[in-house]
Amino acid sequence: MAVGIKIVKPSHESSDEDDIPLSQRNLIKKPANHDSSDDEDDVPLSQKVERKKRVVEVKAEQVSSEEDNVPLAKRNLDKDRKSKVPAIAKAIKREIKSDSEDEIPLAQKKKALKKTKSEPMDVDKPSRKRQADTKATPAKPGKKVKKDADDPNFYKWWEEEQNTEIESDDSVKWTTLQHNGVMFPSEYVPHGVKMKYDGQPITLSPEAEEVASFFAALLETEHGQNPVFQKNFFNDWQEVLKQDPSNPKIKEFSKCDFRPIWSKFEHDKENKKAMTKDEKLRAKEEKLKSEEPYLYALVDGRKEKVGNFRIEPPGLFRGRGSHPKTGKLKRRVQPEQVTLNLGVDAKIPEPPKGHKWASVVHDQTATWLATWKENVNGSIKYVFLAATSTWKGQSDMQKFEKARELKKHVVRIRNDYNRDLKDKLSEVRQRATAMYLIDRLALRAGNEKGEDEADTVGCCSLRYEHITLEPNYTLHFDFLGKDSIRYENSVEVEPQVYKNIKIFKKQVGEGQMIFDRLTTTGLNKHLNSYMKGLSAKVFRTYNASITFQQQVDELTKPNDTVADKLLSYNRANRQVAVLCNHQKSASKTHEQMISKIGDRIKAFKYQRMKLRKQLYALDPKQKKKGEFAEPESDLEDEWIVEHEANLVEKEKEKIKSRFEKQNDKLIEEKQPRMPQSELKEKLKAADELHDRLKKERKLDKIEPKGNMTVEKLANAIRKIDERIAATKNQATDKEENKEIALGTSKLNYIDPRITVAWCRKHDVPQEKVFSKTLLEKFRWAQTIPDDWKF
DNA sequence: CTCTCTACTTAGTAAATCCAGT
């Protein structure tokens, strides 16, 4: 059952409307009347005047098209979203007709600050610009850098004045850089458990055993069942087997029985669980100690947390979706493959004994500490600083500042692409159409992908079969996006967009890219001409944050309880997640969980009903007043009977266990046990409960306990009501969240300053919405005025 | 241009940890 989140905006809403992405995944009904906003005061006057003019033009032109933006058919989130669509028609190498490419203004020449990128295998390179420690850290004499990032010496870059100008990418990022390299996974220790081949136990070389174990561990997972995964694993495993002639000849995957190894792992897991507290603690301490050297790096004298300092352990490549290489062996990384990035004067960390580093470079334009090439896809892996670091924080803030900058240009950009939808140059027309989709549906850019990757697409790489035309200018999207997550959505679009898609499709045909004259590079070049640094992804950030700001403001009512406010927050968050199509697989226990919460609510209601009857018995006038009348009477008699039976049963259990405990105690004190008859005596209390409940039910009246007062009962009912409301909120939240992942948008798309300002305004502690790591990551967002807006 | 390479952000899921309800 699809749970609709429907928010109908009051139609008198005026400004800011321009900023809301068209889709909002159909969650918001846009009012037809519409006023462009012009609320930035920080714009230079000259520009402002110019903007006014443009806005007027936009309005004139948009009037006609505006209704088309309104009703978007409901997005069907629930339908087999993950069904991996079989790879359709392998994209044949396309011929791109390169006509006139001239209209796009030449990309500005990048600054000449050359990178002089080193060949990884090169000899060490002397650093270019070298100078003594910068003023960045006033290097307090005598004060050592403390362990914890929490200490007062921690560098709060966001409190510094400068860094106003967004630096270009090839700028120098550091002056001195020191770290202890990377942590390698421990050597493989053979376990000796024999798997079977053709029913017979076999002995494998340690190398072969290791790879077999990689597979065995995944036996019961989706990967282990995937034929492509099996095949790729098996091929690579056979290579390993061949390397040691003592290995048995293994010809057929189907004759392999990995179960013994799998069982061994299951045992290991259980043993691990069964470890005592002490053992667990010791293991943890040991682990912590072993990784301590790698935890921090020194950047320009400042202590910064390192992120993924661990070299990825060997294993089987777990490609997502239908990745042709999934299951291939990801080999152990040797120090000889790893290049370190260090300051020239930094001490070079010792490589593991008997090994050496691939090389050590001093690339001051890069922020990575170490890098290596992975063997499955030949892609490059990096070790970076953690999300809490200065580098990551600054670039995070810059990302959001860039998105905010887009606010100043978005009206013009929209105006332009609406105009260009009718351009006679198909190149321009395609670009405009794509921009429309990127802007209104928050699609990704869609770079082209290779044959040896999963077949997924984004905007520019959408193919014929990914959009179908429905009546009423409605486009139906159905494609696999990043991570092979299905995007399925029906959207009513501008008639001109509809027409364009129709034309483009006709020109290409099945299996071909719809925007055959468009590349992500071309698109981004065009966007760059509007605003420095503007690219397709900025629209996602922009639309996510502006949507959140707008929604959270609208949904949160000042007098709500904190629980209600949190629900509103999550709902706003959810809108963004839906917009960006961030999904998760519904947990297998979801239904169960929901019904459990339902039971809890009913139990509360039952309690409430009991209290109410007591209240009425105590003070019949209350019944007339009706303040505590049942707000909803969905407690069926049948359910009540059952529930009461349960209550009695539980009471019995309680009595029994209490009895046992008391007996245990007596035994400990060397005293005689209580006889069974005693238990029987005690159990009578449960029977009495049973009788009492039965009687109460019959008479429909409850004698209040002696010391009960009207006041007390009323309070108790109010408290129960609160709990009912809270639990209901929880249930709603969970149900609506079933297949939507809020984390990604919170982590990457929603400007944290919106949240900080919201928490302050509504008196909600930030810990309620940000986890510990998020709080840390977003420390830079704390220093804002209370009325900050995105 | 087109293709490849590099460096960085974004993403879902597995593993680890937390916490509420007995």
Next chain:
DNA sequence: ACTGGATTTACTAAGTAGAGAG
């Protein structure tokens, strides 16, 4: 205190985007 389910964190795959080579 113990669980087991929920939440958080770790992990690493999969994107974006720009540069540079050919």
